Amino acid sequence: MSTPSLVDLIELGAVQDAQGLQGQIKIRPHAADPVTLLSSKEVWLSLIPRRGAGVCDSHAQALLTLYQVRQAKMHSGTVVMTLDGVTDRDQAEALKGARILVGRDVFPKIDKDSYYWVDLIGCTAVNLQEEVLGEVIDITENGAHGVIAIGDSETKTVKQLVPFVKSVVQNVDLAHKRITLDWQLDW
Structure with a gap:
């Protein structure tokens, strides 16, 4: 199998530590309900630090491992995940910090008015007056609904929630990577 492009992979978590002596890894999931991570039959691991919304050079691309x-x-x-080929604690500890990615094709199709949050990150947010509010740099869940963090993608400074x-x-x-909001610049 050829290595996919990072555009075709979605990051679901990161290896936090080794778990036990048999090579299991402990993953900190990015989602509160990591159903896709729990049901995946294969994952890609990358030890390259995150560089932004899917942008990576060819060297980093070559370091993905299935x-x-x-x-x-x-x-x-x-x-807690058990991977083929990772059989002891030392091998599991060597994966600490690795990003866990799965193919976009693993995710179920979604309804017209539903979105995967990963697709919203990097979108430009504008208001009804066509004023640019900033870029979506993060999305969180507060229990009642999602909250988008809008700000500067370079500095990761949040200007508005x-x-x-x-x-x-x-x-x-x-x-067009654009979200129109009924929101004002000074709110």
Whole structure:
């Protein structure tokens, strides 16, 4: 199998530590409900630090490694995973810090008005007056709804936190990486 492009992979978590003596890894998932991570039959690991929304050079591309997943389960807020070829604690510890990625094709198809959060990161946010609010740099869940962090992608400075609800989000145009919000610059 050829190594996919990072554009075709979605980061779901990072290896936090080794778990036990048999080579299991403890993963800190990016989602509160890591259903895709728990059900994946194979994952790609990358020890390259994150450089931004899918942008990576050819050297980093070559360092992706595919692993078959033997088992994955939740344990105290983390995912404990057993990978083929990782059989002892030393091998598992060597993977500490690795990013866990899966193919976009593993994710189920979504409805018209639903979005994978990873696709919203990097979108330019504008208001109804066509004023640029900034770029979506992060998305979190607060229990009632999602919250998008808008700011400067270079410095990762958050300027505004905006609820991701229908009354505020007027349009999402993923093809043009643009989100129109009923929101003001000074809110």
